[in-house]
Structures are given as structure tokens and as C-alpha cells.
Amino acid sequence: MTHPKFIRLFLKNVKKYPNNILFESANNRITYKEFYNLCIKFKDYICQESGRKTPVVCILESKKKFDYVSMIGTILAGGYYVPINKDMPLKKIQQIVKICDANFFSSEKKMKFKSNTKLVDEKKILNFRLNNKKKKYLISKNAYILFTSGTTGEPKGVIISKKNLDAYIEWIVKKINLKVNEHCSQFISISFDVSVCDFYTSICSGGKLFLPSKFDMIFPGNMISKNKISYLVSTPSLIDYIDSSKGLNKKNFKFINKILFCGEPLYENQVKKIFKQNSKIKIFNCYGPTETTVSVTCCKITKKNFKNLSDGVMSIGKAIPSSKLSLIKDKKFQKKEGEILISGKQISSGYLNSPLETKKKFVTIDNIRYFRTGDYANNYRGNFYFKNRLDNQIKYKGHRIELNEINYFLREYGFNNTYTNLFKNEIVSFIQGKHMNIEKIKKFLRNKIEQYKIPSNFVFLKKFPLNKSGKINIKKLENLAND
Structure with a gap:
């Protein structure tokens, strides 16, 4: 061997x-x-x-x-x-x-x-x-x-x-x-x-x-x-x-x-x-x-260059030799901004026993295989800058967390309408319904998900605030989380 x-x-x-x-x-x-x-x-x-x-x-x-x-x-x-x-x-x-x-x-x-x-x-x-x-x-x-x-x-x-x-x-x-x-x-x-x-x-x-x-x-x-x-x-x-x-x-x-x-x-x-x-x-x-x-x-950052590599958030730099980053927006490759697509020698073959999920996230364009990251970035003077996620996934304390997983188990507990997000570096779950014992909810979640995924705060609402489009008003929820 x-x-x-x-x-x-x-x-x-x-x-x-x-x-x-x-x-x-x-x-x-x-x-x-x-x-x-x-x-x-x-x-x-x-x-x-x-x-x-x-x-x-x-x-x-x-x-x-x-x-x-x-x-x-x-x-x-x-x-x-x-x-x-x-x-x-x-x-x-x-x-x-x-x-x-x-x-x-x-x-x-x-x-x-x-x-x-x-x-x-x-x-x-x-x-x-x-x-x-x-x-x-x-x-x-x-x-x-x-x-x-x-x-x-x-x-x-x-x-x-x-x-x-x-x-x-x-x-x-x-x-x-x-x-x-x-x-x-x-x-x-x-x-x-x-x-x-x-x-x-x-x-x-x-x-x-x-x-x-x-x-x-x-x-x-x-x-x-x-x-x-x-x-x-x-x-x-x-x-x-x-x-x-x-x-x-x-x-x-x-x-x-x-x-x-x-x-x-x-x-x-x-x-x-x-x-x-x-x-x-x-x-x-x-x-x-x-x-x-x-x-x-x-991105190599030193005392001398760090201000030139920041827009508040530090640049993630350039692609390493074994990989290539491309940006796509409105189904077209772009030079300045878009979703990050990654190709190269480091791309996984996919998800274990999950062909449908693999097909959704790993795509072939012009005979090149890419991974769709769901991360939105821009390219300024050859350096990439991460901006935000395009879905309901976050990075928290280094861990990748699918927020819908938390919502899934909250619904399993018995709540019909929930929304979870990251506010001021804390995971907060909003629940429509009467206030319930938070320790009992946390105890239930500990048997389902890792400790770092359990929300720091639970906010109970009579109903979710909506914006003009009929979607959940995230700004109002953020204000409620800060109260």
C-alpha cells in the first residue's frame, strides 16, 4: 500500500x-x-x-x-x-x-x-x-x-x-x-x-x-x-x-x-x-x-498592511494554488461580486449517502466541477472580501450551524412557528406562543443538538412582525432581542 x-x-x-x-x-x-x-x-x-x-x-x-x-x-x-x-x-x-x-x-x-x-x-x-x-x-x-x-x-x-x-x-x-x-x-x-x-x-x-x-x-x-x-x-x-x-x-x-x-x-x-x-x-x-x-x-496580514486589507472585516485574500474562486450572480460569472464558487483539487466528492444533496451543492459548468458555497463576496483589487450568507447558515465560534436544524427540533418540541438567528454574537430563537419553561426547552435540545447550538436567548411572541412583503421583519426582531 x-x-x-x-x-x-x-x-x-x-x-x-x-x-x-x-x-x-x-x-x-x-x-x-x-x-x-x-x-x-x-x-x-x-x-x-x-x-x-x-x-x-x-x-x-x-x-x-x-x-x-x-x-x-x-x-x-x-x-x-x-x-x-x-x-x-x-x-x-x-x-x-x-x-x-x-x-x-x-x-x-x-x-x-x-x-x-x-x-x-x-x-x-x-x-x-x-x-x-x-x-x-x-x-x-x-x-x-x-x-x-x-x-x-x-x-x-x-x-x-x-x-x-x-x-x-x-x-x-x-x-x-x-x-x-x-x-x-x-x-x-x-x-x-x-x-x-x-x-x-x-x-x-x-x-x-x-x-x-x-x-x-x-x-x-x-x-x-x-x-x-x-x-x-x-x-x-x-x-x-x-x-x-x-x-x-x-x-x-x-x-x-x-x-x-x-x-x-x-x-x-x-x-x-x-x-x-x-x-x-x-x-x-x-x-x-x-x-x-x-x-x-x-490573506497575509501584518502591522504595516492591515488597514489596506480591511473594510471593517479583514480580507480573506486570494485563492491558494490548489484552488480557484469564481463569483456568480444572476447565473452569470462576475468579476466584482457574487456567490463564491470553488473549484480545484480540494473539492470533496460530496456528501455520504446523499446524492440529491450532493447534486444540489456540487455543480458542473463548462466541464468544470464547482462547490456552491452560499457565501456572497466581492473582489477588490484582487482580494476577496466575505459579505454575508445567502441562506440560513451561520458560522458561530468557529462552528458551522444550520439554523433551520434548531428550528426543526423546536417544532419537534411542540412549537408551530419559530425563527432563529444570530444577533450581537448570540443565537436567539423567537417562538410564537405562550411563554414556557426555558430550562425544559434547553434540556430537550441538549438531547438533540450540540451545546454550542443551543440558543442563548428565547423570545416568546404573540405573533411575528411582518414587513410590507409579508415576510418576517428581521429588524424588529433584532430590536426585541436587544430589549
């Missing part, structure tokens, strides 16, 4: 720097060689136990090294993995296991499944002994599948192939240009594709990753300073959080020389705050939907 390029880069670093630390956490260190050996044991286990079926491994996030052992071990075995957020409700986890027909579930928690999915944890891997009976199965072209929100409450799996990931990692490794042993953060959840930017960039460059503890997640600024992090991967929301906890200061940002942002719009005032603490930092502001393998644009 020929490994993908990103695995070959990792193996090269194992050979060159076997005793260098790859992961460091509060009470644990693991070298490149030790990590590799664990990955091989994981690979051997799933190869032996999968029978003649390609290994498909769901990984329930624990924010520990075994998450990453499971990821690399699965790729080495020729299978693909499915990362799952630690806050995902059990019912939704079971749905995902069923949809992707997983034969393994990596978790430190005990789980029960109706299928023949086998639970695997670090203890099982350490005690495993290979019996040398090789079993043949098809090697998967896929690297991972990420599940995102669906409008009907059914999770939607985005397929990312090993070739997609190769194309992206080839670019980011050269762009970020990490030094051997450079200290990298790993705040981002493995269920969020931006985590590729710290984990894979680091292991393919010989870097050193620091896994945050629960305490570190509460006080990330302290963790950055304590571990002398020089390469930080972040969402803009994390910077706001660090600022609100008084962690955005010269001491904590002293060693940072590069920050990669992705997942939501980056604002000029956030950039100003960063440069106030360390004017030498280089910021890489990136953009890309999950369907296009992490990100497809990059």
Missing part, C-alpha cells in the same frame, strides 16, 4: 527526529517514535479485527493523544476516520455510526451500539497481540468524513479524500514554514476541520504540539505563555474570549510569531488588539467551507 504524501512527511520526521517530543500535555510527553509505535499497534488491531471490511473508525473527542493515534492509525490501515465532538448528544452519535457504517468506535467512554461496532481504547491497543493472519479489504480513498448540520436534523457527512488532504497539506506546510520543534497550539476540536491546520502542519514539519487541559481551555492566554507557543491556530472568537478573560496581553503573546485564523470573519478591531500586544506577529486569515478541505484562500 502506498501512503498519501502527508503520511510520508510524518514518517520522514519519525525517522529523522525519533526522540523529539511530538505531544506535550499537563502530565504527559510522547516522542515521535513512541507516537508512531502506538499508531502501528492501532493499525494492526483494526486490520486484524475488521475482517474483510474497510476500517471505518468513529473517534469521540477526548482532547488526549489517543484521538490522534486513532486518526493516524486508521490512515495507516487504509481506512478513514470520523471525528465526533465530545458534546454531541448520544442519539446523534448513534445516527452517525449508523450512517457511516463504522466498524470501530474509539473512545475512553463506554458506549453501546445496535450494530457490530467494536469499541477500542488505549488499554485495548496496549494489550493487543498481532496473530499475523492478514485479511484483505479495499483500501479507502477517503481520509476522513466530517458531519455538519442538516436542515432536517439528520447529520450530513462531508467526504474528504486523501488526495484532497494531500493538496491542502502541501500548501500549508510550505506557507506556515514551521521549524523543527516549533511550539504549536492544539485548541481546536478534532471535529472541526480547522484542527488540520495545527495537527497535520505540526507532525508534517517536525513541530511540537501542546494539548490543553480543561484549565487551559478556561485560561488559554496562560497556556500560550507558559508553553511559549509560537504558532497559534484560532478562530476569531477565541481571541475575543482570551481578551474577555484578560489574557490578551504582551506577556501571553510574547512568543507568538504566526496566527492562522479560519472558521468565521476576522474583524479589524480584533487585529488591532493583537498587534497592540505584539506588532511582529504575522496573521494568516483563511477561508473555506468544510466541503473544500479546510480553506481555499489566504
